[in-house]
Amino acid sequence: xxxxxxxxxxxACHVYTPEPDSPxxxxxxxxxxxxxxxxxxxxxFARGCDAITFEFENVPIATAEFLAQRRxxxxxxxxxxxxxxxxxxxxxxxxxxIPIAPFAPVDSAEDLGPALGRTGRPAVxxxxxxxxxxKGQAKIDDETDPAAAWEAIGAAxxxxxxxxxxxxxxxxxxxxxxxxxxxxxDVTENRHESGILATSRVPASVDDSTAAEAVAIAGRIxxxxxxVGVLAVEFFVVGDGPSSRxxxxxxxxxxxxxxxxxxxxxxxxxxEQHIRxxxxxxxxxxxxHSEVEMMNLIGAAADGWPALAAEPDAHxxxxxxxxxxxxxxxxxxxxxxxxxxxxxxxxxxRL
Amino acid sequence: xxxxxxxxxxxACHVYTPEPDSPxxxxxxxxxxxxxxxxxxxxxFARGCDAITFEFENVPIATAEFLAQRRxxxxxxxxxxxxxxxxxxxxxxxxxxIPIAPFAPVDSAEDLGPALGRTGRPAVxxxxxxxxxxKGQAKIDDETDPAAAWEAIGAAxxxxxxxxxxxxxxxxxxxxxxxxxxxxxDVTENRHESGILATSRVPASVDDSTAAEAVAIAGRIxxxxxxVGVLAVEFFVVGDGPSSRxxxxxxxxxxxxxxxxxxxxxxxxxxEQHIRxxxxxxxxxxxxHSEVEMMNLIGAAADGWPALAAEPDAHxxxxxxxxxxxxxxxxxxxxxxxxxxxxxxxxxxRL
Numbered sequence: 001x002x003x004x005x006x007x008x009x010x011x012a013c014h015v016y017t018p019e020p021d022s023p024x025x026x027x028x029x030x031x032x033x034x035x036x037x038x039x040x041x042x043x044x045f046a047r048g049c050d051a052i053t054f055e056f057e058n059v060p061i062a063t064a065e066f067l068a069q070r071r072x073x074x075x076x077x078x079x080x081x082x083x084x085x086x087x088x089x090x091x092x093x094x095x096x097x098i099p100i101a102p103f104a105p106v107d108s109a110e111d112l113g114p115a116l117g118r119t120g121r122p123a124v125x126x127x128x129x130x131x132x133x134x135k136g137q138a139k140i141d142d143e144t145d146p147a148a149a150w151e152a153i154g155a156a157x158x159x160x161x162x163x164x165x166x167x168x169x170x171x172x173x174x175x176x177x178x179x180x181x182x183x184x185x186d187v188t189e190n191r192h193e194s195g196i197l198a199t200s201r202v203p204a205s206v207d208d209s210t211a212a213e214a215v216a217i218a219g220r221i222x223x224x225x226x227x228v229g230v231l232a233v234e235f236f237v238v239g240d241g242p243s244s245r246x247x248x249x250x251x252x253x254x255x256x257x258x259x260x261x262x263x264x265x266x267x268x269x270x271x272e273q274h275i276r277x278x279x280x281x282x283x284x285x286x287x288x289h290s291e292v293e294m295m296n297l298i299g300a301a302a303d304g305w306p307a308l309a310a311e312p313d314a315h316x317x318x319x320x321x322x323x324x325x326x327x328x329x330x331x332x333x334x335x336x337x338x339x340x341x342x343x344x345x346x347x348x349x350r351l
Numbered sequence: 352x353x354x355x356x357x358x359x360x361x362x363a364c365h366v367y368t369p370e371p372d373s374p375x376x377x378x379x380x381x382x383x384x385x386x387x388x389x390x391x392x393x394x395x396f397a398r399g400c401d402a403i404t405f406e407f408e409n410v411p412i413a414t415a416e417f418l419a420q421r422r423x424x425x426x427x428x429x430x431x432x433x434x435x436x437x438x439x440x441x442x443x444x445x446x447x448x449i450p451i452a453p454f455a456p457v458d459s460a461e462d463l464g465p466a467l468g469r470t471g472r473p474a475v476x477x478x479x480x481x482x483x484x485x486k487g488q489a490k491i492d493d494e495t496d497p498a499a500a501w502e503a504i505g506a507a508x509x510x511x512x513x514x515x516x517x518x519x520x521x522x523x524x525x526x527x528x529x530x531x532x533x534x535x536x537d538v539t540e541n542r543h544e545s546g547i548l549a550t551s552r553v554p555a556s557v558d559d560s561t562a563a564e565a566v567a568i569a570g571r572i573x574x575x576x577x578x579v580g581v582l583a584v585e586f587f588v589v590g591d592g593p594s595s596r597x598x599x600x601x602x603x604x605x606x607x608x609x610x611x612x613x614x615x616x617x618x619x620x621x622x623e624q625h626i627r628x629x630x631x632x633x634x635x636x637x638x639x640h641s642e643v644e645m646m647n648l649i650g651a652a653a654d655g656w657p658a659l660a661a662e663p664d665a666h667x668x669x670x671x672x673x674x675x676x677x678x679x680x681x682x683x684x685x686x687x688x689x690x691x692x693x694x695x696x697x698x699x700x701r702l
Contacts, residue, residue: 004355007378010656010669010682027358029377264618267641267687268666276660285663287689289640290618305361309627312636315619318361331361336618338638 001263001317002055002255003028005271011279016045023320024055036063046070053229053278057083057253058130074178074228074278079253082225086128086159093248096224098217100248101236102162112146115160122163125149127156137195139163164247166236170204170211172218173259175230175273175283182219183273183283185266187211188258190234196327200258200294202265206237210244221251230274232256257296257329264315264334265292290336302330313337352614352668353406353606354379356622362630367396374671375406387414397421404580404629408434408604409481425529425579425629430604433576437479437510444599447575449568451599452587453513463497466511473514476500478507488546490514515598517587521555523569524610526581526624526634533570534624534634536617538562539609541585547678551609551645553616557588561595572602581625583607608647608680615666615685616643641687653681664688 003013003024012029015022018036025031030048034041042063046052051072054064057080064077082088087105094100104115106125116123125146127136136156138149141163150158169192174184189204190197204211218233225231232252238245259270268286276283297304302324308314318331354364354375363380366373369387376382381399385392393414397403402423405415408431415428433439438456445451455466457476467474476497478487487507489500492514501509520543525535540555541548555562569584576582583603589596610621619637627634648655653675659665669682 004358004378007355007671008668010667010671012377012671026363026380027355027378267615267664281660282663284666287641287687290638309632312633313618315635316361317359320358320361320363336638 001260001269001271002053002274005269006275008272009275009279009281011275014045014048016042021322026320036060039066042066043070051278051280053274054080055254072278072280075231075253076226076228079225079227079229079231083251083253084129086126086131089251090159090161092224093221093251096220098220098248099246101164104160106150106158106160109147109150109155112150112160116140116146119160119162124161124163125153125158126161127153127158129157135195164236164238164249166238166247167240167244168205168237169234169249170206170214170237171200171232171234171256171258172214173230173232173256173262173270174215174218174222175270175277176219176222176227177277177283178228178280179282180223181283182222183285184215184218185259185262185270185286186288187214188261190258194327196298196329197257197296198298199296200261202261202288202292206244207242209242210237210246214246217246217248221248225253227253229253229277230255230259230270232259234258257332258294260317260332261292261294261334262286263317265290265336288339290339291341292337293335295333295335296329297331297333299326299328299330300324305331308333311335352611352620352622353404353626356620357626359623360626360630360632362626365396365399367393372673377671387411390417393417394421402629402631404625405431406605423629423631426582426604427577427579430576430578430580430582434602434604435480437477440602441510441512443575444572444602447571449571449599450597452515455511457501457509457511460498460501460506463501463511467491467497470511470513475512475514476504476509477512478504478509480508486546515587515589515600517589517598518591518595519556519588520585520600521557521565521588522551522583522585522607522609523565524581524583524607524613524621525566525569525573526621526628527570527573527578528628528634529579529631530633531574532634533573534636535566535569536610536613536621536637537639538565539612541609545678547649547680548608548647549649550647551612553612553639553643557595558593560593561588561597565597568597568599572599576604578604580604580628581606581610581621583610585609608683609645611668611683612643612645612685613637614668616641616687639690641690642692643688644686646684646686647680648682648684650677650679650681651675656682659684662686 006013015024015028015031064080067073082092090103102119104118106115122141125138138152140149169190171188187204189201191199222231234249236247255270262269266286266288268284313336315334357364366375366379366382418424433443441454453470455469457466473492476489489503491500520541522539538555540552542550573582585600587598606621613620617637617639619635664687666685
């Protein structure tokens with residue numbers, strides 16, 4: 001989706017990926033399949049680029065630094081380094097005075113007792129690195145043996161977080177240009193199933209002041225990271241209405257699944273904003289023109305595309321991944337309705 | 352733009368083109384550069400496709416028929432054959448009882464006198480085939496030597512059309528699915544310079560009944576051709592207000608430059624509608640969400656992209672063509688404004 005946004009703006013996109021059959025390769029001017037650690041291939045790739053970006057945050061930091069020495073790389077290694085490690089990410093956010101859930105690093109089974117003393121129960125144990133879509137996570141409640149949770153996540157360096165009793169989850173997708181200017185999309189309300197994003201709805205069921213605060217926090221984080229490109233900040237909303245509080249859950253230094261609705265319901269997508277920022281262009285002023293529900297097509301759900309294709313206001317995006325696997329994101333659909341149809345999506349209503 | 356719309360829907364696109372450096376190749380899963388007449392290459396290409404379409408109407412009819420015998424080809428050879436020849440196109444439209452300007456075929460310099468007797472002066476002499484963007488056209492007014500006009504268009508088989516004193520030019524972009532269902536975009540108002548489309552604006556300055564009539568005519572033409580895919584019909588509007596009349600100027604059996612605004616100002620683009628029709632999917636119900644002016648970037652005008660990139664509501668599309676040439680379409684920009692800002696674009700106002 002980034003490669004296509006780049007092509008629309010006239011850029012010839014070169015893709016570097018360790019994965020054969022990358023969907024991006026099918027829509028890029030050039031693609032090479034090489035390892036993250038192959039310096040010769042990386043150097044050759046860099047020589048062929050004017051600017052470099054990444055689409056997921058698990059690019060090794062050494063690879064990012066190698067490329068950043070040769071060509072403008074946005075977002076920079078700082079954004080990548082901080083968000084690759086949950087402890088450094090949480091420390092960074094907390095250091096900005098932004099509310100997050102109590103947490104403690106856990107480097108061994110022995111650390112778990114003191115960490116639970118800090119967070120209380122229930123709590124969630126998460127690997128520090130390479131976790132996504134609910135992988136590498138284990139909940140610890142009153143009945144859980146902490147040692148079993150430690151084994152469940154693979155006995156890897158971890159962080160324990162207090163479980164937040166939230167009323168809803170929201171996210172802010174914000175773009176930051178090279179000159180520091182910011183442009184945020186409307187706040188998005190997210191629902192997860194089994195740790196994987198299931199739906200995103202806009203407008204979110206939060207009051208205006210909560211939405212404005214979320215956007216302001218996302219802007220502070222992006223600026224503090226000197227981030228260039230799109231950044232996503234996921235929040236827990238605790239309580240309801242004007243007295244609700246926001247807690248930052250997670251940061252992603254990239255375009256984000258909860259921003260996929262912008263492709264069809266806003267005048268500019270997160271993908272175009274990201275490419276503009278990376279290329280040093282000014283940002284657009286995206287305006288949301290429709291109400292929208294984004295639904296992920298996970299695993300075999302993608303086989304339901306014919307019914308979705310028959311809905312006159314359902315905008316389907318299929319990624320062209322060769323193999324359907326359980327839990328794998330195969331595509332998404334943005335269901336639109338005209339603005340003002342409802343004040344918000346509310347509880348569990350569906351289009 | 353078609354290839355990217357197809358990729359969004361999960362299709363792997365194969366491009367067949369006689370042109371090296373085709374911009375489509377950079378966003379397609381596969382591209383081959385071969386001649387239109389190379390049967391072996393065409394047969395190989397067809398074997399690799401589930402359905403085939405074209406992006407311009409000058410594909411030789413023999414090529415289209417060769418492919419149509421092997422795979423579903425949409426639009427079919429009928430749409431292509433009729434619209435490749437201005438005389439057959441005009442006869443076809445006139446045969447449906449739809450108003451067009453008086454015309455006469457001109458196969459030799461000797462035909463010009465009787466033809467002018469039928470059309471009167473001023474008139475426009477156009478080659479029957481392969482004309483586009485004002486190429487192969489010559490106006491004949493009171494001072495013109497008809498023989499000079501005949502030479503000017505290359506002494507090729509031609510058609511003479513009565514010059515229409517129009518108040519404005521509009522077009523309808525309509526999609527027709529395999530099951531015959533239709534979906535039209537809002538009527539577009541076009542301004543040409545030197546025979547090349549300069550701008551398209553929506554909403555058009557025509558009253559509702561004129562707009563509805565234009566859409567109805569486009570639907571009749573699409574249905575009569577048994578067209579599958581997007582079709583563009585260009586009209587002259589004669590007179591103003593409710594008493595204005597519509598005259599069909601030209602048909603294009605494909606996505607059309609005057610429909611490029613749909614990429615940014617409607618909930619579905621002409622490109623997606625075309626791919627859906629070709630693939631046998633149902634059509635979407637596109638809704639225009641913004642007022643829009645599409646401006647073509649022709650020749651060196653594309654060098655003005657930095658100023659356009661700095662406009663917060665200007666959506667730039669650059670085609671990645673390697674060489675800037677005078678009169679060559681290098682890209683376009685869609686300038687948006689919220690709906691209801693003005694009732695129509697009016698005379699020569701600009702965003």
